[in-house]
Amino acid sequence: MATATTAWNCVTRSSRVNNGVAIFASKSEVKASDRLRVGKVQMVVHEGLRVVHNAKVIGARKAQNGNSRKLIVCGAGMNLVFVGAECGPWSKTGGLGDVLGGLPPAMAANGHRVMTVSPRYDQYKDAWDTEVEVELKAGDKTEKVRFFHCYKRGVDRVFVDHPLFLEKVWGKTASKIYGPVAGIDYQDNQIRFSLLCQAALEAPRVLNLNSSEYFSGPYGEDVVFIANDWHTALLSCYLKSMYQPAGLYLSAKVAFCIHNIAYQGRFAFADFALLNLPDEFKSSFDFIDGYDKPVKGRKINWMKAGILESDKVLTVSPYYAEELVSGPAKGVELDNIIRKRGIQGIVNGMDAQEWNPMTDKFTSVKYDATTVMSAKPLIKEALQAEVGLPVDKNIPVIGFIGRLEEQKGSDILAAAIPEFIDQDVQIIVLGTGKKVMEKQLDELETEYPLKARGVAKFNVKLAHMIIAGADFIIVPSRFEPCGLIQLQAMPYGCVPIVASTGGLVDTVKEGYTGFQMGAFNVECETVDPADVTAIATTVTRALAVYGTPAFSEMIQNCMAQELSWKKPAKKWEDTLLSLGVEGSEPGVEGEEVAPYAKENVATP
Numbered sequence: 001m002a003t004a005t006t007a008w009n010c011v012t013r014s015s016r017v018n019n020g021v022a023i024f025a026s027k028s029e030v031k032a033s034d035r036l037r038v039g040k041v042q043m044v045v046h047e048g049l050r051v052v053h054n055a056k057v058i059g060a061r062k063a064q065n066g067n068s069r070k071l072i073v074c075g076a077g078m079n080l081v082f083v084g085a086e087c088g089p090w091s092k093t094g095g096l097g098d099v100l101g102g103l104p105p106a107m108a109a110n111g112h113r114v115m116t117v118s119p120r121y122d123q124y125k126d127a128w129d130t131e132v133e134v135e136l137k138a139g140d141k142t143e144k145v146r147f148f149h150c151y152k153r154g155v156d157r158v159f160v161d162h163p164l165f166l167e168k169v170w171g172k173t174a175s176k177i178y179g180p181v182a183g184i185d186y187q188d189n190q191i192r193f194s195l196l197c198q199a200a201l202e203a204p205r206v207l208n209l210n211s212s213e214y215f216s217g218p219y220g221e222d223v224v225f226i227a228n229d230w231h232t233a234l235l236s237c238y239l240k241s242m243y244q245p246a247g248l249y250l251s252a253k254v255a256f257c258i259h260n261i262a263y264q265g266r267f268a269f270a271d272f273a274l275l276n277l278p279d280e281f282k283s284s285f286d287f288i289d290g291y292d293k294p295v296k297g298r299k300i301n302w303m304k305a306g307i308l309e310s311d312k313v314l315t316v317s318p319y320y321a322e323e324l325v326s327g328p329a330k331g332v333e334l335d336n337i338i339r340k341r342g343i344q345g346i347v348n349g350m351d352a353q354e355w356n357p358m359t360d361k362f363t364s365v366k367y368d369a370t371t372v373m374s375a376k377p378l379i380k381e382a383l384q385a386e387v388g389l390p391v392d393k394n395i396p397v398i399g400f401i402g403r404l405e406e407q408k409g410s411d412i413l414a415a416a417i418p419e420f421i422d423q424d425v426q427i428i429v430l431g432t433g434k435k436v437m438e439k440q441l442d443e444l445e446t447e448y449p450l451k452a453r454g455v456a457k458f459n460v461k462l463a464h465m466i467i468a469g470a471d472f473i474i475v476p477s478r479f480e481p482c483g484l485i486q487l488q489a490m491p492y493g494c495v496p497i498v499a500s501t502g503g504l505v506d507t508v509k510e511g512y513t514g515f516q517m518g519a520f521n522v523e524c525e526t527v528d529p530a531d532v533t534a535i536a537t538t539v540t541r542a543l544a545v546y547g548t549p550a551f552s553e554m555i556q557n558c559m560a561q562e563l564s565w566k567k568p569a570k571k572w573e574d575t576l577l578s579l580g581v582e583g584s585e586p587g588v589e590g591e592e593v594a595p596y597a598k599e600n601v602a603t604p
């Protein structure tokens with residue numbers, strides 16, 4: 001660690017000294033001879049004048065004019081670079097976007113310097129051209145990418161600009177990120193995400209970012225990259241093959257987070273040539289489908305390489321971490337690799353600014369735990385009217401929100417609806433995805449005009465109305481790494497009915513904050529009759545509790561929980577610190593510095 005100690009040039013990390021701002025990593029580095037130059041040295045403030053956000057008071061000192069002042073030192077923290085194919089609210093098809101949207105501000109709140117890097121899929125009206133351009137090798141071509149930037153909630157949001165992102169997704173921020181329709185991928189996804197990984201490695205070095213009150217200049221090289229899912233798996237490979245041999249990023253580390261093992265980025269083996277990596281990396285990508293019954297022909301597997309080449313592997317709940325190593329079915333044929341490498345599960349938080357019944361901009365009535373019982377029926381009536389169901393505040397309403405993929409079990413739910421719909425209940429299903437499953441949703445109204453509605457749209461307002469107005473949220477997932485729907489629902493007193501898998505096990509307590517249905521068959525091609533029965537019997541059990549004092553108690557238990565990113569951020573901090581990147585120090589306990597970004601910041 002470079003340490004130069006002269007008065008007011010006492011620094012521990014050069015990236016943290018700019019415009020006369022000196023940040024001391026520890027009290028011992030501040031010498032008695034130091035003199036305050038308030039104004040130039042922004043981290044030093046007059047007592048009582050202003051408290052520096054996320055700062056620690058480390059002592060009092062006489063200033064030149066003789067006044068006693070408090071010396072305040074910012075928590076040295078870490079330089080963190082989150083990289084993802086989605087970043088909410090700018091781009092989101094599901095939970096990956098939520099995590100890149102919500103966890104970084106929580107880390108910034110604790111005094112870390114935080115950047116996200118994601119593609120510029122659209123003309124985001126709040127992000128400006130930095131005019132910084134870099135040339136990157138993608139396949140056999142050299143491509144120019146530019147960086148756009150905005151600073152929100154204490155986070156540098158960096159967007160990678162290249163026609164392969166913008167031309168494909170124009171005006172469709174909630175879809176077409178990975179392919180023209182659900183289930184079909186763009187042919188050039190490998191080139192697109194190779195560009196994302198390389199651009200993310202350039203951003204901390206080339207961008208001179210000065211929006212923050214506390215940090216300025218480039219992030220430098222002492223950074224922790226947090227790569228998310230298969231799209232970012234090449235990052236650690238490029239770090240090792242392109243930068244470190246050139247003496248760059250020598251102390252940088254990469255944490256790789258698995259949000260969904262179902263999507264691994266498996267491609268033809270010959271495509272390895274597209275990635276511009278040395279041959280010694282081949283074995284990390286080498287993969288054969290179906291390891292019990294190998295399918296002919298080798299493949300490359302991006303996620304396998306991400307797991308093997310990163311410094312730490314994480315996932316989004318402890319129970320999912322256990323499931324991933326339990327066998328090929330739940331580990332989706334990477335269980336052996338994960339077992340070898342080790343994995344840590346940290347349960348996700350949810351965005352407590354977006355999902356707050358007291359401030360929700362999509363609901364007409366605001367409420368908290370003391371007013372939920374009178375407010376929810378009013379929102380329920382608005383919800384019923386919105387989707388065209390009979391308006392009756394006494395009927396229990398069940399909601400479902402999710403991507404329509406086999407993972408989410410909307411097909412199992414469709415099969416179970418006839419088994420419980422004769423009871424006094426209404427159900428509203430919101431989702432987009434596979435056409436066959438969207439069709440199942442469309443058919444609900446015809447089959448059960450007074451009881452059920454399916455809405456095959458990505459509709460944020462309706463998602464909020466369902467969670468605020470419904471009594472129950474059903475999450476019948478075959479597998480669920482964490483699940484954010486149940487986390488978003490509970491602060492609204494919307495009681496979850498969940499399959500016993502992944503993060504649903506970690507976050508919903510049977511009989512206390514919700515209802516567990518048992519684990520479902522993970523075989524995606526069939527609907528297991530046992531799972532249909534499990535849904536029907538658990539829904540019946542939940543409906544029996546509806547309206548009783550026990551149900552009111554469950555609502556209160558749900559609403560009393562702290563489900564924000566605050567606690568998960570602390571766990572992430574401990575884990576990332578353990579990677580030992582040069583100059584990294586713990587942060588401090590802090591509050592977010594700015595309100596939630598606008599819901600839709602893309603120009604349509």
Ligand SMILES: Nc1ncnc2c1ncn2[C@@H]1O[C@H](COP(=O)(O)OP(=O)(O)O[C@H]2O[C@H](CO)[C@@H](O)[C@H](O)[C@H]2O)[C@@H](O)[C@H]1O
Nearest residue numbers: 094095096259402431457458459463480481482483484485
């Ligand atoms: N039609 C629609 N209209 C409006 N909003 C909609 C919507 N469909 C879904 N959403 C929103 O999209 C998000 C879905 O998040 P989830 O975590 O439940 O699932 P997903 O499988 O996408 O995420 C993956 O990554 C996350 C993050 O790690 C894990 O929690 C999860 O288990 C894993 O599968 C929620 O914010 C939800 O409100």
Ligand SMILES: OC[C@H]1O[C@H](O[C@H]2[C@H](O)[C@@H](O)[C@@H](O[C@H]3[C@H](O)[C@@H](O)[C@@H](O)O[C@@H]3CO)O[C@@H]2CO)[C@H](O)[C@@H](O)[C@@H]1O
Nearest residue numbers: 086093094095096097178182183184185229259260263
């Ligand atoms: O935030 C929602 C999820 O977003 C990501 O999942 C996407 C996945 O990474 C993409 O590869 C693609 O998946 C398709 C897959 O490639 C294709 O072979 C076929 O099976 O259809 C899939 C669905 O279209 O799109 C996924 C989003 O729909 C992220 O990786 C997940 O963790 C997030 O849950």
